[in-house]
Amino acid sequence: MTRGMMSVWWAQIKAVVRLEMRKTFFAKRGLWIYLVAALPVLIFMAHAVATASQQNHRASVVRQSEKRLTYQDLLAVKSGMTREEVIAILGKPPIRFHWTDRRPNRAGSIVEVSHEDYHYSDGQNDLFVGLADGEVESINIQEGSNPGQDSIMFAGVFQFFFLRLAIFFGCLGIFMNLFRGEILDRSLHFYFLAPIRREVLMAGKFLAGLLATCAIFVTSEVLQTVAFLWHFSPSTRDVYLYHNHGLEHAAVYVGVTVLACVGYGAFFLVAGMMFRNPILPAAAILIWEGINPFLPAVLKQFSVIYYLKSLCPVDIPSPPGTSPIWALLVSNSDPVSAPVAVLGILIVAMIALYASSIQVRRMEINYTTE
Amino acid sequence: MSDRIVFEDVSKFYGEILGVNRVNLSIPPGITSLVGPNGSGKTTLMNLMTGLVKPTRGRVQVLDYRIGDPENLFRILGYSTQFDAFPKGLTGFQFIYSYLKLSGRDSQTAEQMAWRVIERVNLVDAAKRNIAGYSKGMRQRIRLAQALAHDPKVLVLDEPLNGLDPLARAEMIALFRATAAQGCHVIISSHILHEVDVISDQVILLSNGYVVAEGQISTVRGEIQDHPTQILIRCSKPREFAAKMFEDQHTIEVSIHKDERGLLLKTRDADRFYLALNQLAMNGIDIESVAPADDDVLSVYEYLIGSEEAVR
Numbered sequence: 001m002t003r004g005m006m007s008v009w010w011a012q013i014k015a016v017v018r019l020e021m022r023k024t025f026f027a028k029r030g031l032w033i034y035l036v037a038a039l040p041v042l043i044f045m046a047h048a049v050a051t052a053s054q055q056n057h058r059a060s061v062v063r064q065s066e067k068r069l070t071y072q073d074l075l076a077v078k079s080g081m082t083r084e085e086v087i088a089i090l091g092k093p094p095i096r097f098h099w100t101d102r103r104p105n106r107a108g109s110i111v112e113v114s115h116e117d118y119h120y121s122d123g124q125n126d127l128f129v130g131l132a133d134g135e136v137e138s139i140n141i142q143e144g145s146n147p148g149q150d151s152i153m154f155a156g157v158f159q160f161f162f163l164r165l166a167i168f169f170g171c172l173g174i175f176m177n178l179f180r181g182e183i184l185d186r187s188l189h190f191y192f193l194a195p196i197r198r199e200v201l202m203a204g205k206f207l208a209g210l211l212a213t214c215a216i217f218v219t220s221e222v223l224q225t226v227a228f229l230w231h232f233s234p235s236t237r238d239v240y241l242y243h244n245h246g247l248e249h250a251a252v253y254v255g256v257t258v259l260a261c262v263g264y265g266a267f268f269l270v271a272g273m274m275f276r277n278p279i280l281p282a283a284a285i286l287i288w289e290g291i292n293p294f295l296p297a298v299l300k301q302f303s304v305i306y307y308l309k310s311l312c313p314v315d316i317p318s319p320p321g322t323s324p325i326w327a328l329l330v331s332n333s334d335p336v337s338a339p340v341a342v343l344g345i346l347i348v349a350m351i352a353l354y355a356s357s358i359q360v361r362r363m364e365i366n367y368t369t370e
Numbered sequence: 371m372s373d374r375i376v377f378e379d380v381s382k383f384y385g386e387i388l389g390v391n392r393v394n395l396s397i398p399p400g401i402t403s404l405v406g407p408n409g410s411g412k413t414t415l416m417n418l419m420t421g422l423v424k425p426t427r428g429r430v431q432v433l434d435y436r437i438g439d440p441e442n443l444f445r446i447l448g449y450s451t452q453f454d455a456f457p458k459g460l461t462g463f464q465f466i467y468s469y470l471k472l473s474g475r476d477s478q479t480a481e482q483m484a485w486r487v488i489e490r491v492n493l494v495d496a497a498k499r500n501i502a503g504y505s506k507g508m509r510q511r512i513r514l515a516q517a518l519a520h521d522p523k524v525l526v527l528d529e530p531l532n533g534l535d536p537l538a539r540a541e542m543i544a545l546f547r548a549t550a551a552q553g554c555h556v557i558i559s560s561h562i563l564h565e566v567d568v569i570s571d572q573v574i575l576l577s578n579g580y581v582v583a584e585g586q587i588s589t590v591r592g593e594i595q596d597h598p599t600q601i602l603i604r605c606s607k608p609r610e611f612a613a614k615m616f617e618d619q620h621t622i623e624v625s626i627h628k629d630e631r632g633l634l635l636k637t638r639d640a641d642r643f644y645l646a647l648n649q650l651a652m653n654g655i656d657i658e659s660v661a662p663a664d665d666d667v668l669s670v671y672e673y674l675i676g677s678e679e680a681v682r
């Protein structure tokens with residue numbers, strides 16, 4: 001392999017990428033990929049808008065309060081306290097509802113009961129106190145959103161929607177069409193008539209698919225992070241980004257997104273060459289990735305999601321009472337270290353690309369049988 | 371260095387369907403026409419020599435190149451296929467330019483070469499238009515331009531004259547001849563037999579996936595023993611000429627032309643006829659012209675493949 005050959009191959013790869021990018025980015029049949037990538041951004045934007053509105057309401061409650069409250073003040077209210085005791089701790093309720101109803105007492109006779117609902121806030125959290133006949137009957141503290149808790153929600157959306165569905169199907173749509181789409185359009189011979197090694201053509205197409213998927217999904221990932229942090233105050237954002245590993249997490253998510261595109265892209269490239277109908281391999285790979293937590297350790301290594309899950313920076317805790325199957329699906333019982341995970345994905349991708357290079361050498365132009 | 375396109379015992383099956391079977395060929399430079407009815411294996415043979423399909427059995431070699439080595443093969447070979455599809459959204463110029471860029475050429479060289487070949491196929495005015503809006507003839511020309519763009523030594527053209535108007539056909543035929551005159555191979559498939567007849571140095575006749583004859587048309591015709599050779603003679607005393615001819619046992623049939631200025635003769639031994647002709651000329655018959663009447667592709671085709679197939 002001489003230097004001259006390498007420079008010709010590189011020029012050829014660039015030519016393939018240029019042609020493919022035009023097709024990939026502006027293809028009408030790829031429009032749904034943009035929508036799938038945009039969906040989590042929309043979810044986080046909606047969440048941000050809802051949280052901001054909640055925040056405004058809290059601020060209005062704080063403004064109407066007699067005194068500044070802390071979270072400790074909110075926790076000080078206990079069941080059985082009298083109205084006066086509550087007001088002594090928290091002041092007059094800024095928001096109060098009052099109504100009466102009739103209910104049977106212990107003796108069995110129907111009596112009239114006076115109800116009150118008080119709403120307090122410390123600016124971050126809400127306290128709802130329910131009183132019956134002047135005694136605290138129910139206490140409900142609703143904690144406001146904070147980056148720490150929201151990052152778990154972010155991790156859930158990332159792992160269960162973005163990785164397993166959006167990137168998965170996005171890569172399917174783009175990489176499977178690199179060869180299959182041109183066979184269906186009957187235009188693949190254009191490449192096969194050029195003085196270019198089939199492996200170089202394959203590399204060019206893979207790179208084009210990778211650039212396209214990375215551009216789409218990394219942009220989506222960055223916008224998700226922006227939307228996720230949007231409703232927090234600048235100081236909260238700074239603390240989260242620079243002191244609580246927020247920036248580090250964001251970078252890791254981008255890295256995981258790129259690796260997901262590499263892994264799934266390589267899988268779907270070879271699948272697009274080997275199968276006429278994309279539904280079968282897609283379903284097979286989706287099931288394989290889905291049952292990964294239940295597979296023996298040896299088989300786990302031959303999937304992309306196994307390594308990607310190990311790289312995700314935030315673990316999703318299983319709520320108490322979760323079924324064991326769900327808990328197994330959520331948790332990563334057998335994680336590998338980051339270098340091993342990156343290497344694992346690259347090795348899985350290399351194996352798939354090697355299979356693609358064998359397949360592309362064997363390919364014939366025979367549109368009539370497609 | 372070989373100057374031949376060689377097929378050695380090549381067969382191609384598409385599943386259970388026969389493409390071509392047991393093909394042995396050694397094609398020299400010049401214009402070679404592949405002739406045969408639909409489904410006879412012309413396109414399969416072309417796809418085999420360009421590596422677009424792989425032989426089920428046997429070996430194909432183009433000059434010194436293996437067909438499994440597209441990187442080198444397509445530096446000396448250009449193929450204008452019958453596939454009427456193009457990468458989406460490209461103009462004629464972009465189509466040729468992209469093809470040359472895929473070959474690894476730098477932008478400036480690719481642009482120069484693209485314009486040169488577009489000019490060669492007379493498509494300059496339409497070069498900046500999207501191919502999707504091209505007429506059939508224009509699409510044919512741009513495919514031809516792609517095949518010619520890198521000045522190949524071997525030009526493979528599948529039905530290259532389809533969709534072209536008479537003027538364009540004449541231009542293209544001149545172009546093929548000029549290319550062949552430079553010592554290149556020009557392989558053409560066509561079912562327009564009189565055009566093949568005019569331009570071919572040699573023909574390969576195909577039927578049902580088999581090569582039924584190959585070589586120069588006159589040689590192929592000479593090898594067909596079943597059919598007597600037909601010769602058209604324009605002369606002064608056709609009846610006297612006919613009488614003399616019937617003295618030869620190889621003469622089968624003679625018919626006098628309506629204008630009494632010529633005759634059509636069928637003989638089993640053309641060589642003996644030409645020897646006798648000199649004798650007749652010396653006996654006072656004024657011979658104006660002598661021409662073989664069935665020494666063309668159409669006749670050879672009809673004799674070997676059958677008139678019904680020829681009509682198709």
